[in-house]
Amino acid sequence: MSDKKPTQDWAHDWQALQKQYWNAWQDVTRNATGAAPDPATPWHEGLEQWSRLFADSGKQNETLDRLLAGAKGYMALMQSMIAAAGNKTGGMDPKAWTDAMRQGFSMPGVDALLHGNPLAKMLRDIGGPGAQGFDQLSANFAPFLQQAKSESLSWLGVPAFGYAREHQEHYQKMAAAFVEFQDAVNRYNALILKSSQRSFEIFENKLGERDEPGRQIDSPRALYDLWVDAAEEAYAEIALSDEFRAVYGDVVNAQMRVRSHVQAEVERIGTDLGMPTRTELNSVHKRLHELRRAHKNGSDERVAELEREVAALRGEVATLKRARSMPANVVAHPKHKAVKAAKGRK
């Protein structure tokens, strides 16, 4: 790290950079939207403004959403690292840089719940057009759960009896399944937090290995790439553990149990209203596939049988043709008669 410049000069340069930065954004956004970004919320607001320029494009929006999310995170890190470098007149040790990196995940614009937990943020950001995780799947049945919760919380643990016994039992099971699901999600989140913490440890170790001349890092991008390596390594360590396998399975299985309870409830309502249900449609599809298979197999066998019959008939026709084309004296020759007789015995 170069440390020849006094600290106050860094502050000046930083302000100059911000100015250039805003000029760049303002040029673009003013022309396109007639509005300038608000300099009170640096960096992130500029990126937001930029993304709004594409609001009507519809074409590449999925990629732009992902680009924006990535750029925001990266800019937050960059800002943190540059500020750390600028405020430090001496060299920084790996721990100080790791702290600066950690700080980068707690910048304005980053969800407070995800502070210090970059892997949780990455996993959450994956959800979007074209990629829907278990979070999004569970959002689909959330309205039903709200109703179930409101109806069943007071019933939980109370023995079901009377006219609405089955209904009450069903809601109790659904609520219990949801509690299990939440518990599994909490255990999953705890493991992701653990992998985030581990990523900083690995990052610090990796930085420690870069002390020697020739191996030092000379740009924020290279520093970021090193952090990505550390984060992926930490995540892989956790994700390949037996504990993660069990917890991941629990999250999926618990969510499927909640979902199946919700489906059963929707089907019950559908049946009450005389509407066709998923189960009924599945039965039809299943029968159709079975019929189709039976038909195909049957027709395959019939075709094979016909092919054998045609081959046999062709053979007979060929034999007859050969016999007919032979000269009469050959046919009449006793030796040939004997051959024909022998063939006939076969």
Add this chain to the structure above:
Amino acid sequence: MGPLRIDPLKAMDEALKFNQRLAASFKTLRSLDEVDYGASAKEEIYREDKLVLYRFKGKDKPSAKVPILIVYALVNRPYMVDLQDDRSLVKNLLAMGEDVYLIDWGYPDQSDRYLTLDDYINGYIDRCVDAVAHRHKLGKINLLGICQGGAFSLCYAATHRDKVKNLITMVTPVDFHTPDNMLSHWTRGMDVDLFIDTLGNVPADLMNWCYLTLKPVRLNQQKYIGLVDILDNKAELENFLRMEKWIFDSPDQAGEAFRQFIKDFYQANKLVKGGLTIGDKDVSLKDVTMPILNIFAEQDHLVPPSASRPLKQLAGTKDYTELAFKGGHIGIYVSGRAQREVPGAIHDWLAKRA
């Protein structure tokens, strides 16, 4: 000394340039058309349900006597093998004189939920093989299976030896229980019966999400930071967007086939351990006796090389060839190195076994 030698002025300049590039990209991005794919002309020669069997047409008539049928995976779309003019396995094979066919599985919907592996392998693939063989008046053709399609091709070749002359497997998982296989590791805690009984078909978006969570930072952030570097290059940007389109253009998975694939391949690892049955046919890799060319990617995070390599020991063939490609699961089709190395390797290998 410290681990960093970052000149703060240069660092600030880097930050500024990052933003300037992003800001200036507005014009480039707005000028882009919807990206398209496909480099080679093709004709439909067979259709069944949502499946279409295509024959690709090169500039010249094929010189190869035995055609290749490409069996792609059910996940993602098969146009990856013919993505664009300068990134096409198919185009390169055609230029070398190969005759190339491809099964496009289409997009299954809920009416396909009960399609089984038997339907796919002993049904669809078998009828496509028959259609190609019949067209060329041949008893056997060459099969090129990719990823999951490679596993299907192995099953097919083991049970239909009389119809497969040469088998090429690309990035094909064989041993699903290697310690570095994250996807397999996760599926082993899942109750797949409950999963399919509840979901029916497996939503494509959920599949995509699972793949992205294998490397969440690299695939969801670092890749897009890298995108900023090429935002001012229209051609590069179009390449990127074409890949993005492919990544997120995924079909839902037919429920029953998915159930069996996860149970028998991912969870029970039956290709290695034995006991695999598809329909009424027992599948043993010992019955794969035709020549095999097994191509895998050394940096493949979806199908690690360790998952592909065991084919050498498990297959019954005496003519086994391996090609380790320096790249990843996708790079094996689209990288510059892939264009130079993979089609030529396939063509040369087939030529020796024509």
